[in-house]
Amino acid sequence: MREYKNNFIKADALFSKTLLSLAVVYSANTLSVTPTVSLPKGTSIGSTSFFDGFSGDSSGLTYLLYIQRENGTSLKDNEGKNAAPFDSPNLDVTIAINQIDYKFEPNESGNSFGITALLPVVSFDATFGSNGPTLYDNGTELGDLTISPYLQFSPVIKDGHPIFSHRAAVDVILPTGGYDADKDFNQSNNYVTLIPNWSFTILPAPRVEVSGRINYVYNFENSEPAGSSPMDWNGGAVSDTQAGQAFYMNFATSYEIFPGLRAGLNGYYLKQLTDDKVNGDTLADSKEEVLGVGPGVFWSSKDQNTNVWVNTYSESMVENRFRNELKLQFRIAQKF
Structure with missing residues (x-):
């Protein structure tokens, strides 16, 4: 049980991927497109899993590296059906994230303040079939910087072992990454996003762990919407867009096979709560939704200074975004 007390470093807001909400209308030989309005690509959807409520007993510096691969093979509309205008859409996304986390010494109550920064x-x-419209990507660039102050609460102890641990944080995604106003898929959101979140881990029985992270997403305006096609809104120019507010949750449970190695299930669920906006007007039927579930494993070194997560997901209940047949993530945390 000693491992529960000394490891499982915080891994906040991971760069997720492009979330897309498009409305395409054919008129004679002309293609008119509403501006692309998307939820932030810096959300941590699916990036955290086992032992998410822990961040280690000791203070100090931790380095984390994420490698994520996503394969979007179909673009879904607001009814969860394949978007009719697109022929064989495919969006492959490869993400490498460097994260630095620093936790201060605990106060008299045993709670610890910390701050983490992520740069992807x-x-x-992006490839598309020969029929229908084609969307264009921005290649390889730096993504948006995420800064996240947090408070790690003192764990609840029973019979000398922790049985519950939790943490509160606010992720601030800053528009610092690559952004081309003539491209459909960009590394940067080009707007600021705030994501207050709460992470927890429950140890209900020997060898069993249950974790989750609850997030609320608020997005500010994008004053320079991007798109490869001319954008039109009600016959006029497009000056700004705003992605809707959203809720999402990461969840996981694992079982200890033998000391240092665990296997289990991990997943996430995202539900957009309000429609996107264009020039302050509501973009009807633009809310996104997705459920991802799959197996995962967790390994910790004997000294508990090195921790490794491998998580896989397959998505369903997809609306207004690309569906990933397979999403794979490797994460390693090294305590110094």
Whole structure:
């Protein structure tokens, strides 16, 4: 049980991927497109899993590296059906994230303040069939910087072992990454996003762990919407867009096979709560939704200073975004 007390470093807001909400209308030989309005690509959807409520007993510096691969093979509309205008859409996303986390010494109550920063490198490879419209990506660039102050609460102890641990944080995604106003898929959101979140881990029985992270997403305006096609809104120019507010949750449970190695299930669920906006007007039927579930494993070194997560997901209940047949993530945390 000692491992529960000394490891499982915080891994906040991971760069997720492009979330897309498009409305395409054919008129004679002309293609008119509403501006692309998307939820932030810096959300941590699916990036955290086992032992998410822990961040280690000791203070100090931790380095984390994420490698994520996503394969979007179909673009879904607001009814969860394949978007009719697109022929064989495919969006491959490769993401490498460097994260630095620093936790201060605990106060008299045993609670610890900390701060973490994440900077991703994101590579897009978008391909489309010969029929219908084609969307264009921005290649490989740095993504948006995420800064997240947090408070790690003192764990609840029973019979000398922790049985519950939790943390509160606010992720601030800053528009610092690559952004081309003539491209459909960009590394940067080009707007600020705030994501207050709460992470927890429950240890209900020997060898069993249950974790989750609840997030609320608020997005500010994008004053320079991007798109490869001319954008039109009610016959006029497009000056700004705003992605809707959203809720999402990461969840996981694992079982200890033998000391240092666990296996289990991990997943996420996202539900957009309000429609996107264009020039302050509501973009009807633009809410996104997705459920991802799959197996995962967790390994911790004997000294508990090195921790490794491998998570896989397959998506369903997809609306207004690309569906990933397979989403794979590798994460390693090294305590110094």
